[in-house]
Amino acid sequence: MSVLASAALAAHTGKLDLAIRHVLAGLGHGIHAGRERGAGVEFSEYRAYAPGDEWRRVDWKLMARADRYYVREAERDSHVAVWLVLDATASMLEPSRSVEGLDKLGMARLLLGCAGAIAQRQGDAFGLLICQGERAHFTPAARGPRQLQRVLAQLERVDAAGTLPAAEVLRASLHFARAPSVICVASDFLDWPSPLSEAMLRLRGMRHDVRALCLQTEAEIAADFDAATAWRDPEGDNRLFRFGRDVRAGYAHRRDEHFDMVARACRAHDIPYVAAAIERAPGETLRTWLQAKRKAPGGRP
8 A cells, every 4th residue: 555545544534543443453563662561571460351452461261260351460660651742733734735634633643542552552551631722631641442532532522723832831731740651742843942842851851751753744844835825824923925936945944944953952852753744654654753762871872
């Protein structure tokens, strides 16, 4: 299947959970994000089987005695929660010029939903933080299939609008990350530095594993916009402008400077940073994002 066909299929799948199944089915067992509870070395407890659990973790001897499915749980030395952070500001509504019905918000929802589904399969607790408007919309972390349905429902419900919450609002929301966490942030990072970038750097300073996914359209990357179309900045002053040849070179230069700055800031704080076009196959983007490596303690990758 071609890259565009894969992205288009994900964009046109009616329900988010079906699109997630399509993406993850193409990855097999090739992604393992974070530490897991459920496949560790030391036995902890039994719990009732839930849809989505791996059959290899079912205790068949206990099933024969109890006539019910039970899953063996094991615990790592330290538990890791997974937090999904979505930038749902107005600029995330930017659509693809080559895949009808696809925009940055839709791809961000899909990839964060996939990360949540992976966390659920691994037995990790996971939660959701949606950044939009005057406040941060918060879904507390929990485990299990019901939590995944709660998170997916929130992702499906959100529309992109407005700007980021103020810095003090996001700072007050960081109480969620008391325990060691993997924090997956999906944004276009057009606004940097910003309240969101400040929160990311603060979380990294608290020793959490922060991962940045920068989503852009192919048109944004190539500066390939229709010069006859009038454009408006949805998060700016709403003035109209046209993307003529006279401004294209300047745009490309400023764009490169901006995202070079974002990448440097992430590297300086040991935040894996992945930039991807939304037209790229979502499975490829997900694999690159979740498998990106941080530096070793000695400073080497």
